[in-house]
Amino acid sequence: MIGKLKGTVDEIGEDHVVVDVHGVGYVAFCGARTLSALGGVGEAAILFIETYVREDMIRLYGFATEAERGWFRLLQNVQGVGAKVALAVIGTLSTDDLANAVALQDKAMVARAPGVGPKVAARIVAELKDKTPAFSGAAEIESFGLKREIGQGVASAPIADAVSALANLGYARDQAAGAVAVAVKEGGEGASSATLIRLALKALSR
Missing domain, CATH: 2.40.50.140 (Nucleic acid-binding proteins)
Known part of the structure; x- marks a missing residue:
């Protein structure tokens, strides 16, 4: 081999x-x-x-990277996804974009890949939601976990409010979620939404 x-x-x-x-x-x-x-x-x-x-x-x-190859393998565990579709997804989305799409259950982002319809995109984000962290480091796993909570609607109110506020300011949803993940790490789990927004905006300005 x-x-x-x-x-x-x-x-x-x-x-x-x-x-x-x-x-x-x-x-x-x-x-x-x-x-x-x-x-x-x-x-x-x-x-x-x-x-x-x-x-x-x-x-x-x-x-180009081992992470891309790992995603290629993982994607083919999804029903209806073969090598051709998996390669199309990898060719369209970066590994970070794909991780964000899965964490946030953003099937529309996955459906941008040629040959990937809404049903297949929905299966990809649904079936891979608990498997992605295997390709991440500790910091990425923590961020992925938070984004997954946001995507599933089970994140705490301050976190959800902070992401919503950033989205209203014009930031993409995955970008907002990533910034709030950084804010939670800095401000702690008990931080208020105002604190999280302030820290998230600080992270986005770096």
């Missing part, structure tokens, strides 16, 4: 890249974000690889 490729870019297509590793060209299928992050032909490239072996073919899928 191939888990990683390190070589030079030999060719970039619409949905794939050929990486030359010591004279051997490996074709890796990639999402749009990964392809756009690669340099031009002849430049160095590192891809994390997911290898699919079937009776009639061997296919490599390439990702």
Whole structure:
């Protein structure tokens, strides 16, 4: 099984890249974000690889980070999501955007990916809501937990009020939730909504 490729870019297509590793060209299928992050032909490239072996073919899928590859694997645990749809999601949303969408149960954000309809997007955010922290560090897990509470409507009143206030000021919902998560860490669980708003605005201005 191939888990990683390190070589030079030999060719970039619409949905794939050929990486030359010591004279051997490996074709890796990639999402749009990964392809756009690669340099031009002849430049160095590192891809994390997911290898699919079937009776009639061997296919490599390439990702810029291990986190992207982890999401690719996780997405395919959702009913109706295969490699093509998973790659489309990874190619459209960053791992942070995808984590926010799942935490906030924002199916509209996931549905931005080509080929992902409302029903599939709804299943993705619903079925992955308790699994995402496996790909995060301690701080990200804490933030994800708070965003999930907000998305499920079980966050405390001061937290919900703070997020709502920031949203009314024009901040995106996931951005507001992330800032409030930082505010809660600084101000404590018992902080008032006014305190959380002040600390959140401070975090957003950094």
